[in-house]
Amino acid sequence: MTAPEQACPIAPVVDIVFSRWTTPILWTLNEYGTQRFVELERRIGTITAKVLTQRLRQLERDGLVVRTYHPEVPPRVEYEISELGRSLAPLFASLAEWSQHNLAKVEQARLRYDKKD
Amino acid sequence: MTAPEQACPIAPVVDIVFSRWTTPILWTLNEYGTQRFVELERRIGTITAKVLTQRLRQLERDGLVVRTYHPEVPPRVEYEISELGRSLAPLFASLAEWSQHNLAKVEQARLRYDKKD
DNA sequence: CGGTATCCCCAGCGATACTG
């Protein structure tokens, strides 16, 4: 990372919360509750096991996700969103709302931009 | 892009608003108002001209930034945040607030995670 | 099941040089 952290107070949090795949993971955990590895894998759909593992580890390290290992046979691992992770929910809701109101405008802007020139 | 758009309603907006360098650019334009290319370049600090151009074009296309070309000698180009771009301000403010309250917790979680094991 | 290990590939960025 070459750090866009220069003139932007929210750069660190963007790195933590909005890096690749983290939003789908957090959203899914927040929406459907505690889930096993394969459930997450299936719900998110296009993610590979390797990358899902990497992102889950990162989220666990950052305290946004709690991983619980049950030493059974076969082994069972459960992931749930933490209190800290849940504190992002209103923010995600705001984003969803902005999306609902303004995504069409972005689409229109793109059409306008692509038409001319 | 392989699209994390599967199970996450906010994935599209994340792509538009939180892709690399877009937050520093939008933040700077929102904070310091209309600026020329070099001003942005200097304020953001570590970004290269090529990448700054790419991101500005993208933001212009998405309707978040307005580019005005003044055909003078030497040429003058001014960038300002659009109405649509400005509508993100409260969201950015919420992020800044979350940051202020919880970034330390993330840091602590990391220390805990790195200590054990 | 819930991963890790390995190889490979290419989009994206940096560096440099050039232009209207």
Place this chain on the structure above:
DNA sequence: CAGTATCGCTGGGGATACCG
């Protein structure tokens, strides 16, 4: 000033195979 053009590289992600 405000870019574009070209080159070179690197690291993050995909595919595949394997393991406790």
